[in-house]
Amino acid sequence: MTNKEPVIIRAAMLAIGDELLSGRTKDKNIGYMADRLYEAGIDLTEVRIVADDQPAIVKAVRELSRDYDYLFTSGGIGPTHDDITADAVSAAFDLPCIYDDKAMNILGAHYKSREVEFTPSRQRMARMPQGARHIDNPVSVAPGFIVGNVFVMAGVPSVFQAMVGNILPELRTGSRYYSRTILCPFGEGVIGIPLRDVQDAHPDTIIGSYPKFEEGKFSTELVVRARDEQKMKAAAIAVEKMLADIQQ
Amino acid sequence: MTNKEPVIIRAAMLAIGDELLSGRTKDKNIGYMADRLYEAGIDLTEVRIVADDQPAIVKAVRELSRDYDYLFTSGGIGPTHDDITADAVSAAFDLPCIYDDKAMNILGAHYKSREVEFTPSRQRMARMPQGARHIDNPVSVAPGFIVGNVFVMAGVPSVFQAMVGNILPELRTGSRYYSRTILCPFGEGVIGIPLRDVQDAHPDTIIGSYPKFEEGKFSTELVVRARDEQKMKAAAIAVEKMLADIQQ
Numbered sequence: 001m002t003n004k005e006p007v008i009i010r011a012a013m014l015a016i017g018d019e020l021l022s023g024r025t026k027d028k029n030i031g032y033m034a035d036r037l038y039e040a041g042i043d044l045t046e047v048r049i050v051a052d053d054q055p056a057i058v059k060a061v062r063e064l065s066r067d068y069d070y071l072f073t074s075g076g077i078g079p080t081h082d083d084i085t086a087d088a089v090s091a092a093f094d095l096p097c098i099y100d101d102k103a104m105n106i107l108g109a110h111y112k113s114r115e116v117e118f119t120p121s122r123q124r125m126a127r128m129p130q131g132a133r134h135i136d137n138p139v140s141v142a143p144g145f146i147v148g149n150v151f152v153m154a155g156v157p158s159v160f161q162a163m164v165g166n167i168l169p170e171l172r173t174g175s176r177y178y179s180r181t182i183l184c185p186f187g188e189g190v191i192g193i194p195l196r197d198v199q200d201a202h203p204d205t206i207i208g209s210y211p212k213f214e215e216g217k218f219s220t221e222l223v224v225r226a227r228d229e230q231k232m233k234a235a236a237i238a239v240e241k242m243l244a245d246i247q248q
Numbered sequence: 249m250t251n252k253e254p255v256i257i258r259a260a261m262l263a264i265g266d267e268l269l270s271g272r273t274k275d276k277n278i279g280y281m282a283d284r285l286y287e288a289g290i291d292l293t294e295v296r297i298v299a300d301d302q303p304a305i306v307k308a309v310r311e312l313s314r315d316y317d318y319l320f321t322s323g324g325i326g327p328t329h330d331d332i333t334a335d336a337v338s339a340a341f342d343l344p345c346i347y348d349d350k351a352m353n354i355l356g357a358h359y360k361s362r363e364v365e366f367t368p369s370r371q372r373m374a375r376m377p378q379g380a381r382h383i384d385n386p387v388s389v390a391p392g393f394i395v396g397n398v399f400v401m402a403g404v405p406s407v408f409q410a411m412v413g414n415i416l417p418e419l420r421t422g423s424r425y426y427s428r429t430i431l432c433p434f435g436e437g438v439i440g441i442p443l444r445d446v447q448d449a450h451p452d453t454i455i456g457s458y459p460k461f462e463e464g465k466f467s468t469e470l471v472v473r474a475r476d477e478q479k480m481k482a483a484a485i486a487v488e489k490m491l492a493d494i495q496q
Contacts, residue, residue, distance in 0.1 A: 018456055021292045022425075023282035024471065025458065030297070034271035044269045046304070047297035049278070052456075056294070079436045080457035081444035111437075121440020140461060156461050177270075188327045189359075192369020196329035208266055208300075209328040210273065213388060213404050223272060 006175035006227040011037055012046045012064040016057060016075035016085055017155055020049050028157045029074040036164055041176035042070070052076055057088035065092070065150050070171065072164075075155030077144060079121040085152060086127045086145075093147055095129040102134065103127075103143055110141045128152075135163045178232040179225040182239050186246065187211065187218030194242045195222070202235035204228060254423035254475040259285055260294045260312040264305060264323040264333055265403055268297050276405045277322040284412055289424035290318070300324055305336035313340070313398050318419065320412075323403030325392060327369040333400060334375045334393075341395055343377040350382065351391055358389045376400075383411045426480040427473040430487050434494065435459065435466030442490045443470070450483035452476060 013033050019025040030047055037044045045068060050056040057076075064071045076085030090097035103126035111118040125142035135144030135151065137159060144153040144163045153163040184191060188211050199207045205226040212219050222239055226232035261281050267273040278295055285292045293316060298304040305324075312319045324333030338345035351374035359366040373390035383392030383401060387410045392401040394415075401411040432439060436459050447455045453474040460467050470487055474480035 018454065019458055019471070021282055021295070022286045022473075023279060023284075023292075024456075026279040031271060031274040034269055036271075038270045044271075045299065047269070047295075049295035051293065078457070078459055079440040081440070081447050082454075082456055116437075119437055119441065122437035124440060125437075140466070156459055158461055189364075189367055189370035189373075192327040192329070192372060193367065199329050206266065206330075208272075208330055209326070210267055211326055211404055213406060218388070223267070225270075 007041075007173075009042045009070070009172055009174040010045045010068045011042050011070040011072065012048070012068040013044060014057075014060050014064055014071060014073045015047070015049045015155075016052065016073060017049075018051045018082070020075075021051055029155065029160045032157070032161060033072060033074075033164065036168060038177070040168055040171065041173040042171060043174065052082045052084055054084055054088045054091065057085060058092045061089055061092035061150060065148060069149060071150045073150065073152045074160050077125065077142070077152060077154055079119075079124045079142075083124070086129070089147060089150060089152055090129040093129055093150075095131065095147070097127055098130045099123060099126045100128050100132065100134075100145075106143065107141060136166050138162050138166075175227040177225045177227055178229040179223055180232060180236040182222040182224065182236065182243070184220040184222050184243055186220060186243075188220055189218075190246065191220065191222075191242070194246070195239070198235065198238045198242055202226075202231065202238060204231050205235040207235065207239065255289075255421075257290045257318070257420055257422040258293045258316045259290050259318040259320065260296070260316040261292060262305075262308050262312055262319060262321045263295070263297045263403075264300065264321060265297075266299045266330070268323075269299055277403065277408045280405070280409060281320060281322075281412065284416060286425070288416055288419065289421040290419060291422065300330045300332055302332055302336045302339065305333060306340045309337055309340035309398060313396060317397060319398045321398065321400045322408050325373065325390070325400060325402055327367075327372045327390075331372065334377070337395060337398060337400055338377040341377055341398075343379065343395065345375055346378045347371060347374045348376050348380065348382075348393075351376065354391070355389060384414050386410050386414075423475040425473045425475055426477040427471055428480060428484040430470040430472065430484065430491070432468040432470050432491055434468060434491075436468055437466075438494065439468065439470075439490070442494070443487070446483065446486045446490055450474075450479065450486060452479050453483040455483065455487065 128145040129147045132145035132147045208223040210221045224236045376393040377395045380393035380395045387407045456471040458469045472484045
């Protein structure tokens with residue numbers, strides 16, 4: 001393992017919606033996606049949030065799909081006038097945005113079985129870039145879609161999470177991180193310099209220092225990460241030794 | 249009021265930190281900032297999250313400070329080796345990153361009064377781009393800073409919030425939105441087309457449709473926003489009439 005080059009897969013996420021920027025809705029999808037990608041061994045490297053604004057979505061989709069292996073989007077694929085993600089992603093790829101036959105059939109059958117009218121609004125949820133593949137939606141039927149390296153999913157968290165569950169098995173994944181969290185009773189001001197020395201001595205690890213401020217007192221969580229388990233363990237032992245030396 | 253052009257101030261936010269992208273920490277600052285800016289009449293238009301990675305921070309700071317009236321950042325200004333925001337923001341502005349005299353004095357006096365050593369780690373918190381102005385930190389002393397149109401603040405939510413409180417009074421603010429939220433018992437599939445007609449008839453308003461999916465049933469919150477109060481009210485009345493017509 002130690003001599004093998006780690007496989008690194010880098011991803012971005014784009015959360016779409018006026019409501020995220022006005023404060024009306026507090027996003028829950030970014031943190032969820034971060035957890036799932038970290039577990040899978042995919043490096044979430046950049047996240048953006050933009051409004052329901054076609055030029056803003058097109059620009060972000062083009063930049064992020066160009067710069068990363070994968071782009072995951074949330075939001076804007078419902079049936080109302082402010083749901084413009086399908087149009088914007090189509091524009092970003094210079095593809096026509098069409099009523100997908102298979103999506104029309106799935107949605108039509110769904111509403112028929114419930115004796116609910118398949119309104120023009122609901123038909124909007126069948127729109128996607130020509131040639132896109134579906135992301136199944138076990139919660140509320142209307143599919144997400146995949147075009148190029150872009151995975152377009154719903155903004156409603158229960159639907160987003162179900163769609164993420166459907167796409168994860170088909171993603172190329174990289175080398176996972178091994179990590180250990182070490183609780184440190186000192187604030188960062190005490191440990192900063194010796195911690196840097198540990199970091200410098202263990203260059204293939206990432207040592208994160210996360211201050212907590214509770215009841216007027218700082219403490220710290222130190223997180224040691226590496227794609228190589230032995231290197232992670234060696235750095236964690238060095239951090240623990242550093243803390244023991246300070247406490248003496 | 250109706251004939252006056254609205255004043256539009258556009259802002260971006262950049263949240264910085266590996267822990268936000270690995271899922272270890274769920275960001276709380278973006279939603280907080282969105283609420284405060286919306287109340288103030290400043291349009292939060294784009295948000296990004298990047299890692300503790302100098303090129304990524306430099307690129308985002310340059311692009312967002314160029315494209316928006318204000319850029320607000322959170323995270324990476326503590327005393328440890330992974331706190332590189334001061335260096336990165338300095339690099340983005342081609343300014344030297346220096347130990348600021350005033351910050352050294354404030355921090356030195358603070359630690360002296362508590363009979364705590366002013367370690368080299370703690371001195372790192374005095375670093376900022378040459379010529380930057382301070383953002384006072386009433387929680388834990390170490391200041392944020394302002395350079396150009398960029399406001400650099402801490403990532404710990406209690407400190408971030410205190411810093412936001414200190415900068416808001418000095419920001420140029422635009423025309424506030426008036427808004428009304430209308431609860432709609434129907435899913436978006438029912439209201440989509442008539443709602444678009446209302447939106448088209450009220451072009452100076454923004455009508456957002458936010459689906460909720462609870463206990464297997466969709467309902468919708470409709471949010472009508474406009475910078476002109478009369479136009480907002482007229483559109484809200486039209487939405488209510490639309491819903492009454494459907495219910496008949």
